[in-house]
Amino acid sequence: MTDEPTTARNPATRPVTLFHDPSDWVDMSAWHEQVGAMRRDRGAVWVDAEGYQPYLALLRHADVFAVERAHEVWQNTSRVALTDDALMEQATAMGLPEPKSLVQLDGHDHQVHREVANDWFKPAATQRWQARIDELADEFIARMWDMDGACDFAVEIAQPYTLRVIMEIYGVPTEDEPLMLELTQGVFGASDPEFVGEGQDMLTAAFGSVMQFIEYFNAITEDRQAQPRDDLASVIANAVVDGAPIDDEHRLWYYIIVATAGHDTTSFALAGGLQALLENPDQLDALRQDPSLATSAAEESIRWTSPVRHMLRYAAEDTEVAGHEMPAGSRVLLCYPSANRDESVFDRPDSFDITRPDVGNLLSFGLGPHFCLGAHFARREIRTMLTRLASELEFIEPAGEPSNARAHFVSGTKHLPVCYRFRT
Numbered sequence: 001m002t003d004e005p006t007t008a009r010n011p012a013t014r015p016v017t018l019f020h021d022p023s024d025w026v027d028m029s030a031w032h033e034q035v036g037a038m039r040r041d042r043g044a045v046w047v048d049a050e051g052y053q054p055y056l057a058l059l060r061h062a063d064v065f066a067v068e069r070a071h072e073v074w075q076n077t078s079r080v081a082l083t084d085d086a087l088m089e090q091a092t093a094m095g096l097p098e099p100k101s102l103v104q105l106d107g108h109d110h111q112v113h114r115e116v117a118n119d120w121f122k123p124a125a126t127q128r129w130q131a132r133i134d135e136l137a138d139e140f141i142a143r144m145w146d147m148d149g150a151c152d153f154a155v156e157i158a159q160p161y162t163l164r165v166i167m168e169i170y171g172v173p174t175e176d177e178p179l180m181l182e183l184t185q186g187v188f189g190a191s192d193p194e195f196v197g198e199g200q201d202m203l204t205a206a207f208g209s210v211m212q213f214i215e216y217f218n219a220i221t222e223d224r225q226a227q228p229r230d231d232l233a234s235v236i237a238n239a240v241v242d243g244a245p246i247d248d249e250h251r252l253w254y255y256i257i258v259a260t261a262g263h264d265t266t267s268f269a270l271a272g273g274l275q276a277l278l279e280n281p282d283q284l285d286a287l288r289q290d291p292s293l294a295t296s297a298a299e300e301s302i303r304w305t306s307p308v309r310h311m312l313r314y315a316a317e318d319t320e321v322a323g324h325e326m327p328a329g330s331r332v333l334l335c336y337p338s339a340n341r342d343e344s345v346f347d348r349p350d351s352f353d354i355t356r357p358d359v360g361n362l363l364s365f366g367l368g369p370h371f372c373l374g375a376h377f378a379r380r381e382i383r384t385m386l387t388r389l390a391s392e393l394e395f396i397e398p399a400g401e402p403s404n405a406r407a408h409f410v411s412g413t414k415h416l417p418v419c420y421r422f423r424t
Contacts, residue, residue, distance in 0.1 A: 044322035061342035068367035074313035101257035154271035171231025268412025273301025298383035396420035
């Protein structure tokens with residue numbers, strides 16, 4: 001190996017916490033400044049931090065792209081997110097079910113399970129939902145009208161709007177949405193004290209959320225198997241995989257990944273996109289003057305925010321990446337926020353530009369077999385809301401300091417206070 005993990009122990013040459021410490025993701029400007037320097041200087045860096053198996057962090061677009069494409073060589077396994085080894089052992093001892101969602105599966109197992117819900121997320125299927133997404137966007141614009149010109153856009157609009165879309169697709173009743181929000185934040189935001197509740201640690205919060213998910217979706221399964229409906233929950237509850245009913249573990253994690261990833265990532269991209277527009281008034285003015293730019297503005301928001309911060313991949317065989325020899329079993333971290341700011345791919349990558357011609361190179365949704373199942377819904381939700389905001393607001397301005405979630409796997413803008421006035 002050209003740069004053994006042990007050589008990275010020198011604190012002067014390695015990032016100690018930038019990828020796995022949730023607190024380092026609170027200030028994204030500082031994060032991008034430090035990681036951008038590493039990307040330009042080295043492109044990939046070994047991290048050998050206490051409590052974690054060593055990993056090679058891939059910071060350049062080309063290297064992340066190459067690993068995503070070589071899905072037979074680089075596999076996901078059940079550990080796709082950076083987690084302290086001791087914490088994983090505790091979780092196993094507590095009885096936390098091993099994750100078996102689409103994110104963790106590989107090869108044939110991944111393919112046959114993805115086919116269960118694939119038709120619901122194809123472009124033609126999402127197109128049929130556009131009228132309902134329009135109605136929901138209008139509903140939340142009406143909510144903004146009722147808030148007397150001030151709100152926390154992240155908490156009061158972006159979160160419930162994106163949650164409502166995915167829960168309607170699921171067939172989850174409106175009255176259960178607060179519980180779904182609490183549980184998704186307990187999974188993805190368990191390292192943020194604001195999301196886990198007073199006196200709870202991260203592991204207890206995540207464990208509690210998964211256990212509640214099990215209870216809730218077991219009831220959903222029983223109901224949909226007895227009385228199937230035209231919703232995604234019925235599809236999952238009655239799924240057949242390789243000629244047999246889907247097993248309990250795969251069904252549970254199917255529910256969880258769609259409920260969590262189908263909401264939090266889109267919410268962070270929408271709130272973070274609006275934050276970027278507020279911080280770049282020329283871009284906001286351009287969108288107001290031409291609301292048709294909402295499509296490209298949504299793409300730029302997704303590139304800019306990169307809510308999924310990383311995925312881990314494991315070498316199934318001896319291989320090489322970024323000039324490093326990687327023996328079978330070694331792992332790499334795909335750093336999407338860095339890859340989406342790569343100067344060799346994006347012109348002026350640290351500028352938010354809703355007319356960016358190279359935005360199609362973004363890697364936020366992954367590539368190949370693991371391309372995000374809900375990408376088309378996410379794009380529709382974001383551009384639909386941005387179109388409404390651009391067309392109907394006379395002005396919108398910050399009304400306080402925004403803040404980011406304290407999380408290193410899926411995170412973004414969690415508070416965005418704004419003041420505004422609608423056109424009359």
